[in-house]
Amino acid sequence: MRLGVLDVGSNTVHFLVVDAHPGAAPLPAYSHKAELRLAELLDAQGAISEAGVELLIGMVASSIRVAEDKGVVDLLPFATSAVREAANGEAVLKRVEDETGIELQVLSGEEEARLTFLAVRRWFGWSSGRLLDLDIGGGSLEIACGLDEQPDVAISLPLGAGRLTAAWLPDEVADPERLRDLRRHIRAEIAGVVGEVARLGPPDHAVATSKTFKQLARMTGAAPAEAGLLVTRRLTRSGLSAWLPRLSAMTVAERARIPGVSEGRAKQLLAGALVADAAMDLFGLDELDICPWALREGIILRRLDTLAAQNG
Secondary structure (H helix, E strand, C coil): CEEEEEEECCCEEEEEEEECCCCCCCEEEEEEEEECCHHHCECCCCCECHHHHHHHHHHHHHHHHHHHHHCCCEEEEEECHHHHCCCCHHHHHHHHHHHHCCCCEECCHHHHHHHHHHHHHHHHCHHHCCEEEEEECCCCEEEEEECCCCCCEEEEECCCHHHHHHHHCCCCCCCHHHHHHHHHHHHHHHHHHHHHHHCCCCCCEEEEECHHHHHHHHHCCCCCHHHCCCCCCEEEHHHHHHHHHHHHHCCHHHHHCCCCCCHHHHHHHHHHHHHHHHHHHHCCCCEEEECCCCHHHHHHHHHHHHHHHHHC
8 A cells, every 4th residue: 555644744744655564664755845944934922924834835735746656546745733733723824725726734752752752662662672762853852651552651842953042053063151041931932741651761772863963963973864774874963962062153054964964954054953962961862872763653653553453
């Protein structure tokens, strides 16, 4: 079965075509994406700007054309925190549906955490025991922990790299005072939920998902994307901590020259690094394994599970 997953995220709108069957790993067939950075295209009232809405509609329309060309038989369209929390989110959803015919399913932060956790569990398997997953998106940080395919705890915090960059680090080089204030803010937010996770006991396996974590791992020495999905990649707190002072002093252009860092994400890299460092410190994690599967794969796996139940 050929599925199309339309992921309207806070940073990127990504349409992924996969060949998928119950009991098998989804096999990517085609990728169509654009970095719209909706989390940064907000006006003073917290609404997605007209320019942002038009870019989104254009990307959804082009994704429909790709779906038709690639023979997609089942379309799974969803949106995350940028649309969910925008002041004009409902109006944006209506315009998208009116102009493209696509009804975006808006996921809650907790749903994002749960679906991402499902993908992580399927990737690493039962031998990982109690899993803890951290995911830094453009608009939010998701935290999930548990022993089963559904986590015992699923938390979403407004600590996305795009959101924090727009609100706290708008300049080409970070202002030291604002950087200290942001660091305190991040740590206070995460510290408020550490107890919910800690009561479950220490994780047997700590994992990270998302483009932000992948870039941070690559920055600190992990294998490049060209090495393939099956190569083990890790982010160590010591490696990340060593990079933080350097990132803080760099311009956006200088960050974009770091191996593995895309030009479109370079501005957000520092905020993402601060969130990752705080989470690893407050949860007592020396290292995180990077999982190549995340929310999109969780959406696909849930759909396949539903089809298998209906047919069987």
